[in-house]
Structure formats: C-alpha cells, structure tokens
Amino acid sequence: MSFQTTEYYLFVINAYVLCYVIYHVDITLAVGDNEFKIATTDWSTIDFGAIAGDDAVTEGLLKTLVKKGANMHFNVTIASTYRFTVTGPST
Known part of the structure; x- marks a missing residue:
C-alpha cells in the first residue's frame, strides 16, 4: 500500500511561499x-x-498528530474501504 499525494502552493507576493x-x-x-x-x-x-x-x-473528524505519538484506534462498524488523509508540509 502506498500513499497518493497532491501538492498545493499558495504564493504571497513580498512575503513567503506556503507549500503543503x-x-x-x-x-x-x-x-x-x-x-x-x-x-x-x-x-x-x-x-x-x-x-x-x-x-x-x-470518521469525518480531524485529528492532530504528534511525532512519536501513540497508536491510533479506529473502530469499524461496517466493513468497507476507508480513505485516510494526512495534510502536512511538503518536507
């Protein structure tokens, strides 16, 4: 299994470039x-x-992640395919 990625860039003149x-x-x-x-x-x-x-x-709620954090638990009530999404900096 591998993650699919999409890059987004926001350009701000005379300031900085935000990339996530x-x-x-x-x-x-x-x-x-x-x-x-x-x-x-x-x-x-x-x-x-x-x-x-x-x-x-x-399902449907955002979660803040931390480095070296605890294992997460997702209790599935209906067997199905679920999409897990992580938004973060490009680095």
Missing part, C-alpha cells in the same frame, strides 16, 4: 478495532501518532 501536501490512502478494513500510526517502515524517518490519551479516530 495532502497524502491519502484507501484501505479496506474489517469490522472491529483497527490500530495504526502514520510511519515509514524504519519507524524513524516518519513516525506520527495520537496525542497521549486521545487515540480514538472518528
């Missing part, structure tokens, strides 16, 4: 608790998770 990327992946999930993080395979280049004590993911 939207990453998304579509994953088919079974009913039940699904535990995950946003990370690279080495668990160090990229490793984002939930703020401690705020690990529940709710």
Whole structure:
C-alpha cells in the first residue's frame, strides 16, 4: 500500500511561499478495532501518532498528530474501504 499525494502552493507576493501536501490512502478494513500510526517502515524517518490519551479516530473528524505519538484506534462498524488523509508540509 502506498500513499497518493497532491501538492498545493499558495504564493504571497513580498512575503513567503506556503507549500503543503495532502497524502491519502484507501484501505479496506474489517469490522472491529483497527490500530495504526502514520510511519515509514524504519519507524524513524516518519513516525506520527495520537496525542497521549486521545487515540480514538472518528470518521469525518480531524485529528492532530504528534511525532512519536501513540497508536491510533479506529473502530469499524461496517466493513468497507476507508480513505485516510494526512495534510502536512511538503518536507
């Protein structure tokens, strides 16, 4: 599985350039608790998770991620394909 990316640029004259990327992946999930993080395979280049004590993911709601955060939990009630989206800086 791999993330698809879309880059967006906002140019502001005489100030700075803001660049951010939207990453998304579509994953088919079974009913039940699904535990995950946003990370690279080495668990160090990229490793984002939930703020401690705020690990529940709710469909349709935004969640702030932190470096080396806790595993997140998404309780699936209907087996289906879900899109997970992360918006962040291009770096």
